Amino acid sequence: MESAHSAFSEIVNEEVIYQNPLLFLKIWELGSDSAHFGVPTPWLWHSHKQVEFLVVMEGLLAIQTKHELAVLSAGDVIVLGSSQPHRTYKYSAGPLRQIVFQIDLKQHFDLSTMPYLHCFSELTHPLEQFNELFRSNPGVKQAAYDFILQIFEESQSRKIGYELAISAAIKNLLLLMLRNDNRDLSALAEDSGIARLRPALDHIDNHLGERITVEDVCSLLNLSYHYFIKYFKKVMGISFVDYVNYKRIKKAERLLLTGDLSMMEVSFEVGILNMAQFYKLFKRHNQCSPKEFKQRMRSQTGVTPAPLLAQAD
Structure with a gap:
């Protein structure tokens, strides 16, 4: 053998x-x-x-x-x-x-x-x-x-x-x-330092539709760039960039399932202004395109999401 x-x-x-x-x-x-x-x-x-x-x-x-x-x-x-x-x-x-x-x-x-x-x-x-x-x-x-x-x-x-x-x-x-x-x-988990990163994680959640930079988050925590990058990876288990992209794609999934936005609108809503990059990241996380994801989920549930209603003035 x-x-x-x-x-x-x-x-x-x-x-x-x-x-x-x-x-x-x-x-x-x-x-x-x-x-x-x-x-x-x-x-x-x-x-x-x-x-x-x-x-x-x-x-x-x-x-x-x-x-x-x-x-x-x-x-x-x-x-x-x-x-x-x-x-x-x-x-x-x-x-x-x-x-x-x-x-x-x-x-x-x-x-x-x-x-x-x-x-x-x-x-x-x-x-x-x-x-x-x-x-x-x-x-x-x-x-x-x-x-x-x-x-x-x-x-x-x-x-x-x-x-x-x-x-x-x-x-x-x-x-x-x-x-x-x-x-x-x-x-190890108890000593992960998650509490120290909480302002950074909240900042990411609150600004997913905008440009998020390492420098902005470093200033919130009063940490140097290089120390923050290493510290974030140690605590969270993934890099800062991968975490932000993960959160953006998770938000995109929700938008695709609950609304009737175009692919470009969804991409912009989650802060990814380059459509090619949006498709690349989405496929990396879901092994399918955003359109395929939406079609597959609709076929599984048998429910077509209702269009978003315009808010009254």
């Missing part, structure tokens, strides 16, 4: 199409009743920018990452970090059933939970380290299994309020990992 440390010369960069653009996830069941098993030819690597959880419900699944080759059995859970190469195969002749759950985690943090984003940052805390938690703590593994199964069932039933149920289960899954991790990430 090829070594787990072999060169990743052929990695398929998989594009994940979200089942609901506002939930930023894809979750589905894979199954095989075939007696055929073993290493396929070719056995290709693949990766994607989304974090992936794998849950085995029945049978045996072999998975290889750049760190290890493991065999998962029924009840096992494994998490793969963003853009981490991996490949799998059916390990036994019996039936195999698994849930594949791909998600852009950073999209599920709002202002109240943003201080914890860096606890799940690939730069400082590789998510694969949580797999040791699943292996060593059966109770945590079972709880994670149950949350992921709940997310899958809600995504299949699509009952009214399923988005709320899925969002709650995702946050509970993250909380489970956070509170049971032996690296004491909670201590």
